[in-house]
Amino acid sequence: MKINTLSGRFLLLTTVFVVLGEVLILVPAITNYRHDYLETRLERAQIASLALLTTDQMIEPELEQELLNNAGVYNVVLRRDSARQLVLSSPIPKPIADTFDLREISFPESVRDTLSELFSTEDDIIRVVGQPVQQGGQVIEVTLATAPMRVQMLEYGLRMLILSALVSVATAVLLFWAVRRLMVVPIKRVVAHMTAYADAPEDARLIIEPEAGIEELRVAEEALASMQRQLTAAFKQRERLAQLGQAVARISHDLRNILTTAQLLADRMEESDDPRVKRAAPKLINSISRAVNLCETTLAFGKAEEPPPTLSRFMLAGLVQDVLEGERMAAKAGLVDFVTDVAPNLSIRADREQLYRVISNLARNARQAIESTGTPGTIEIGAGEEPEGWWIRVQDSGPGLPERARENLFRPFAGSVRKGGTGLGLAIAAELVRGHGGRLDLVRSDAEGTEFRIHLPGDTILAAPGSEPEKPFS
Structure with a gap:
């Protein structure tokens, strides 16, 4: 011994x-x-x-x-x-x-x-x-x-x-025999279950069944069983996500080819003599371009990675107007009122396409929440500067998020509010903001509405090597 x-x-x-x-x-x-x-x-x-x-x-x-x-x-x-x-x-x-x-x-x-x-x-x-x-x-x-x-x-x-x-x-x-019988043997049983489970964590049959007579050991077995159930569920979800990622990647690949053809046709529409076609063609081209970009980034997401942001300076007000214009077209008539509180000369440094996806996702969720109640509501997008960088606020007067959604916020396939939703939108949005070195926070969500706030750093570590980071300016 x-x-x-x-x-x-x-x-x-x-x-x-x-x-x-x-x-x-x-x-x-x-x-x-x-x-x-x-x-x-x-x-x-x-x-x-x-x-x-x-x-x-x-x-x-x-x-x-x-x-x-x-x-x-x-x-x-x-x-x-x-x-x-x-x-x-x-x-x-x-x-x-x-x-x-x-x-x-x-x-x-x-x-x-x-x-x-x-x-x-x-x-x-x-x-x-x-x-x-x-x-x-x-x-x-x-x-x-x-x-x-x-x-x-x-x-x-x-x-x-x-x-x-x-x-x-x-x-x-007698004491030695009693300790081995009452403590050592149950502990060895727990260790044996842990070893067997480690070899095949996806097998639910290997989850330990608490049966210890000693209270402390039984509490330990119950905690281990709970952890094993969570891990098994996580492994199953990971497998489903991997299968879904492969399916989405194939669909996105084919859809990208279709949209590329549509983009070529839309380019030719700009040559039309019809004034209405000429006005609609740029918007159609921008929408198709965003769809193509979304397919390409979806392919990257299917590989469990998001491309790093391409930082550039641009006026935020124009991007917000593009988002709201798209949401106005999709909104039900007379239900949603859109308000902006962004200075026309507010310039930020970020990836324009990725930030568009983030704000568009938050605005879309807000619009769908208001429309689900059938009661008129308001969506407001505001922005400003702070000592550390910039902030962007997206708030609505909708019904607020349910408790389940708040508990699983930013978790794929767990934080969806709508029936049939996947919950990927907020997860991707949070990941894109983190890629900028910032964060996406839920400020409040109650009967008076919901408010999300995006924080983007001014001195970003994503600047080109050897170059001085740019300071935020108005």
Whole structure:
């Protein structure tokens, strides 16, 4: 098992915490054992002293030594009736090293003394003071050797260590099994689904079905399933777009050839002597030219690319008039009123044909929105300069965009309002504006109407290499 896996790290952390828990349990246990050991020696010494007191302190030396050996002490001092009396005694092999009063010692001090005794290698003699049991006096004192106590403390500690180690190992194994069952296995399942889905993201059968019992893992599975469904839908849409792009490219190619022939015929119409034909011919030629240009750019769009804009200076008012003139011809009589707010001398730097497509698309959408209500409305196109460049406003008094359209604005095949619409118009318009280094924003859309605003930069990065960018001017 590798240490950098979730199971390996959990096992390592379990081992560390188990060892820490054993230390926290073992030290207090040995401390309590030492305290009980000393209390037992005091009780045994008190019992031995009572045997002497019942004989009026007349006892054989051999019997006295046997009582001391059974109690595990060298001397017993008992204070009764305010008199301190050496009840039992035997020779002490060395001076007393320390005194411990069990009546006043605190637990931290007891822990300190226990650890000091465990790590000591000397066989010291200590005095232990305590309270006699059953009101057998005021104070009892004994002297004893530390070596036997240390041996019993070590034996007890070893037994406790073995027992706790067995319990800890069993606990660690159960925890390890539980973690693998409840966490590692579900995580591996999620990883397996992710790997299989990555190999074939268009296959909806590979989308994970959330089934984890743990809430956090189930939330992760639900989020993964949602993401996979969105990706699968996106892949399907991409495939449909690719097929549609191929179809549009073929249609545009054939349509361009047809329009080229129509353009040649329209050129000959200019030679007609009929005044009405002469007036209509330039407009017809311009419309056919735009249609041919649209076919060519559609072919480029089918290749997932839009040609870079060809920047030039021109008066915006003339372009806006061309757009509105076309929309007036297409509008239903008496329903749409067109208003312009563009200074005649406002000159901008942009691709004229691409900007025409953008403004024409916005104006067409506004006209269709007003006509769909059957109520008269107004379309206004305004423009002006700003420190960063130019702005162009296209607003209407129509019904406003529905919420679905606002959420999917500028997304192909998702932001259409009209039944049967594709939603490509705004997507292409936004792409054309971005190609100029600008942006197309929806300022507002409510019951009072809709307003779009185009921002075009003045210092454009699309200028020819090595040339100074032109500044906007009026």
